[in-house]
Amino acid sequence: MRRMKNAPAAATAGPVSIWMIIFVMAPMIYVFVISFMTRDPYGGIEAKFTFENYTEMLQPLYLKVILKSFKLAFYTTVICLLVGYPMAYWIASKKPSTAAKMLMLVMIPYWTSSLVRLYSANLLAMPNGFLNTALLKLHIISEPLNLLYSDTMVLMGLLITCLPFSVLPLYSSIEKLDKSLIEASKDLGARPVQTFFKVIVPQTMPGIVGCIILVFIPALGMYYVPDVMGGGKVMLIGTLVKNQFLVTKNWPFGASMAILLILITLAILWIYTRFNKLEDLEVV
Amino acid sequence: MEAVNQTTGTRLSKRLRRQRAGRIWGNIFAIAVFTFIYIPIAMMVLFSFNDQRTNYYWNGFTFEWYKYLFTESDLWGYLVVSLIVAVASVILSLAVGVLGAMGLMRFEFKLKKLISNSLYIPIVIPEVVLGISLLMLFEVAHFPLGYWSMILAHTTFCIPFVVIIMRGRMAGMDMSVEEASMDLGANRITTFFKITLPMLVPGILSSAFMSFTLSIDDVIITNFVTGPYATTLPIKILSMVKVGLKPEVNAMTTVMVVVLILGILANSVVQAMLKKRASANKKTYF
Numbered sequence: 187m188r189r190m191k192n193a194p195a196a197a198t199a200g201p202v203s204i205w206m207i208i209f210v211m212a213p214m215i216y217v218f219v220i221s222f223m224t225r226d227p228y229g230g231i232e233a234k235f236t237f238e239n240y241t242e243m244l245q246p247l248y249l250k251v252i253l254k255s256f257k258l259a260f261y262t263t264v265i266c267l268l269v270g271y272p273m274a275y276w277i278a279s280k281k282p283s284t285a286a287k288m289l290m291l292v293m294i295p296y297w298t299s300s301l302v303r304l305y306s307a308n309l310l311a312m313p314n315g316f317l318n319t320a321l322l323k324l325h326i327i328s329e330p331l332n333l334l335y336s337d338t339m340v341l342m343g344l345l346i347t348c349l350p351f352s353v354l355p356l357y358s359s360i361e362k363l364d365k366s367l368i369e370a371s372k373d374l375g376a377r378p379v380q381t382f383f384k385v386i387v388p389q390t391m392p393g394i395v396g397c398i399i400l401v402f403i404p405a406l407g408m409y410y411v412p413d414v415m416g417g418g419k420v421m422l423i424g425t426l427v428k429n430q431f432l433v434t435k436n437w438p439f440g441a442s443m444a445i446l447l448i449l450i451t452l453a454i455l456w457i458y459t460r461f462n463k464l465e466d467l468e469v470v
Numbered sequence: 471m472e473a474v475n476q477t478t479g480t481r482l483s484k485r486l487r488r489q490r491a492g493r494i495w496g497n498i499f500a501i502a503v504f505t506f507i508y509i510p511i512a513m514m515v516l517f518s519f520n521d522q523r524t525n526y527y528w529n530g531f532t533f534e535w536y537k538y539l540f541t542e543s544d545l546w547g548y549l550v551v552s553l554i555v556a557v558a559s560v561i562l563s564l565a566v567g568v569l570g571a572m573g574l575m576r577f578e579f580k581l582k583k584l585i586s587n588s589l590y591i592p593i594v595i596p597e598v599v600l601g602i603s604l605l606m607l608f609e610v611a612h613f614p615l616g617y618w619s620m621i622l623a624h625t626t627f628c629i630p631f632v633v634i635i636m637r638g639r640m641a642g643m644d645m646s647v648e649e650a651s652m653d654l655g656a657n658r659i660t661t662f663f664k665i666t667l668p669m670l671v672p673g674i675l676s677s678a679f680m681s682f683t684l685s686i687d688d689v690i691i692t693n694f695v696t697g698p699y700a701t702t703l704p705i706k707i708l709s710m711v712k713v714g715l716k717p718e719v720n721a722m723t724t725v726m727v728v729v730l731i732l733g734i735l736a737n738s739v740v741q742a743m744l745k746k747r748a749s750a751n752k753k754t755y756f
Contacts, residue, residue, distance in 0.1 A: 192579075194658060199573025201566045202629065203581065206588045209626040213603035214591070216610070273503050276496045288500075290734060295507050297683050297730055298514070301707045302723045305525070305715050306513035314527045346510055349503075399594050407596025410689050414711050424598045424690075431602050431694065444599045451595050464590060 214448070221441035229435030239442035248426070252446075255422040258337065259405035262344040266401045267394065270352035274393075277353070278360045289357065296350040304343050304414045311339060335417035343415035344405050351400040359393025392466045395458045399467070403451050423447060511727065518720035525715050535717040545703065545722050552702040555617065556685040559624035560678050566625070567632025568674060572666075574633065575640055589630040600627060601694035608695060616697035623695045624688065628681035635680065639673035 224234040242248065277288045295303065310317050311333040318330040333339055363386065371381040387394070405411075409424035423443060430440025458467065517525045521532040539545070574586055592600055604623045613619060647669075651661045689704045696705050707719055 195573055195577035195579050197573075198569045199577060199579060199582070199585070202570025202573065202589075202633065203585045205566055205626070205629060206585055209604065209607065209622065210588055210591050210600075213607040216606055217599070217603045220606070269503060272496075272499060276500050279496070291504060292507065294727070294730065294734075295511055297687070298511060298727050299687060299704060299707060299723045301689060301704060301711055302514050302715065302719060303510040305711055306517060306720070307510040309517060309525060309527070310509065310513055312527055316528070346507075349507060403594060403596055407598040408690065409598060410693075410708060413708075424596065427598050427602060428693070431605060437606070440602060444602055447596045447599050455590075455594060464587065467590075 217441045217444050220438055221445050223438045225436050225438050229437075231437055236438075239439045242439060243442065243446065251421050251426055252423055254337070254420075255406050255424075258341055258344060258422065259402050261341055262348055262405045263398055263402040265345060266348055266352035267356075267397060270349065270356050270397060271394075274353050274356035274360050277357055278363075285357075285361075289354070292350050292353050300347050301410065301414065303346060304411065307342060307346055308334065308339070308415060335415070335419045337416075337420060339415040340412050340420045340422075343411040344408065347408065347411060348401045348405060351404075352397045355396030355400060356390065356393045359390040359396070363389055392462050395454070395462070396467050399451075399454060399458075403447075403454070406447060406450070514720050515724050515727075518717055518724045520717045520720075522717065524713070525717055525720065535721040539718055539721045539725070543718055543722070545706070545718065548701060548703040548706040549722075551617075551700050552686055552704070555620045555624055555702060556682050558617075558621045559628055559685045560681045562621065562625040563628035563632050563681050564674060564678060567629045567677065568636055568670065570629070571633045571636035571640060575637060589633055591630075592627045593630050593634075597627075597688075597690040601691040604691065605694040614697065615695055616700045619695040619697065620692055620700070620702065623691050624685040627688075627691060628684055631680050631684065632677040635677045636670065636673050639670065643669060 220231060221239055222235055222237070224232040224236050224238070226232040243252065273292075277285050277292075280288060309315055312318070313330040313332070313334070317333070318327075321327045322330065367385050367389070368381060371385045372378075376384065406422065407424035407427070409422065409428045412420045412422045412425055423446070427440050427443045427447070430436045430443070455464070458464075517528070518535060519531050519533065520528060521530040521534070574582065601623075604619075604626065607613075608615060608619050645666075648661055648665055651665045652658070656664065687704060688702075689708055692702055692705055693708065696702065703722075707715070710716070710719060
């Protein structure tokens with residue numbers, strides 16, 4: 187009898203629970219365990235406990251990669267916020283039918299192969315590409331700029347891939363803004379800057395953190411962006427993790443770096459949940 | 471009295487002028503952002519007409535690559551793999567996700583909080599981490615890499631989006647009609663198919679669209695779980711990028727963008743027609 191009472195709950199929530207346990211939680215735990223194991227000479231895993239995979243990350247070579255990843259992901263996030271916020275605000279200020287069209291315009295590139303878009307952006311920066319040709323013709327530069335395969339191009343690539351993601355969460359939280367609070371703030375004599383930082387920013391926090399999560403964290407892991415825009419010269423954490431699994435077959439070391447990425451993600455989420463509910467996060 | 475009016479007048483016009491200036495700067499800013507987002511796409515379309523074996527610089531205009539795309543190109547096979555994987559993942563993630571959203575909203579059970587929070591894992595952790603963990607899972611389980619490994623992986627990252635979208639829609643819905651249906655003698659299963667499901671159609675459509683777009687363009691996760699006999703279009707393009715893309719690829723993606731835009735336009739026309747018909751119907755009733 188008790189079983190019959192639980193049947194609807196089991197039939198509806200059962201599949202999703204089992205799926206999340208098998209395909210998300212169990213593998214994550216496995217990655218965590220593997221990160222403390224030793225690699226055997228044949229690229230397999232030996233069940234010998236070690237901290238070496240974590241201490242290896244402190245080698246200057248890897249430390250440099252980690253720091254550069256942070257730097258580029260940080261720049262990407264700041265620029266996405268500085269560009270995405272006013273953009274989202276601008277869209278939200280339009281009437282609903284126009285706003286829907288503008289959002290569509292933001293999203294169309296995101297539905298287009300990101301690899302082809304990145305490669306096409308590279309073509310623009312080629313030594314004999316349109317950008318250099320134009321700058322030479324205008325006598326702004328005397329010889330072609332060597333832009334290709336630089337950190338700047340990787341940053342450009344990250345911006346091209348991430349910008350649409352940043353507008354969406356910001357838009358949905360700006361759209362929910364309680365306009366009467368802004369009016370109240372103005373009526374009570376606050377300057378526009380004060381109103382913005384004291385009223386608008388706190389209210390749109392779920393969107394801002396959503397933007398950080400959709401930009402900063404993927405930027406650390408998007409290995410194809412440095413592959414295409416950096417031509418293999420620029421390495422980020424994501425590239426390092428991918429190589430440990432698909433090229434050099436050092437799974438335990440790759441796993442330890444994956445754990446580092448998970449810890450960074452958890453740290454950002456933890457800070458966010460101090461102020462807001464997880465359910466309010468704007469990520470869809 | 472008049473003086474007062476005049477000062478408020480100039481203040482008002484100053485405010486209006488400032489507002490208008492703000493609007494103009496806003497538009498200029500938005501155009502700049504759109505330009506930045508669309509330059510790569512413009513380049514992509516332009517270089518699909520490039521007369522060169524591999525795209526490096528502009529070498530002259532040709533239609534050759536479109537001809538090649540529709541006659542000899544082997545890219546279509548990869549697109550078919552992508553479509554099979556995407557459609558299967560959409561169906562699976564909808565089945566699991568829609569039911570799951572209902573279960574998580576209405577019932578209390580052990581582990582509910584854990585499952586509910588775990589849904590955020592695939593959304594927030596870097597994709598590369600989910601990719602390697604799924605690769606490890608398939609290796610440990612001796613599961614062969616191919617269609618099914620890709621479908622299972624894609625379903626895994628689509629389910630959370632389906633659940634979250636559906637949960638949002640269900641929260642704003644009046645579910646008392648369900649109770650009415652059951653009061654009138656329908657059982658739970660009949661009620662689900664006759665009452666609940668039709669109400670959920672808009673949410674299901676937007677979840678399906680979201681899942682499809684996530685699946686069809688995924689590179690990072692698919693790269694880990696793809697097999698030797700089945701590769702999706704993005705992974706094929708990834709392997710080509712290293713040696714330089716042929717204009718053929720640009721032609722292919724251009725065709726896909728055009729189809730997408732036509733689809734969006736067709737959708738908005740249909741929506742407008744439905745709205746018109748709905749308002750016309752209202753007129754006849756009232």
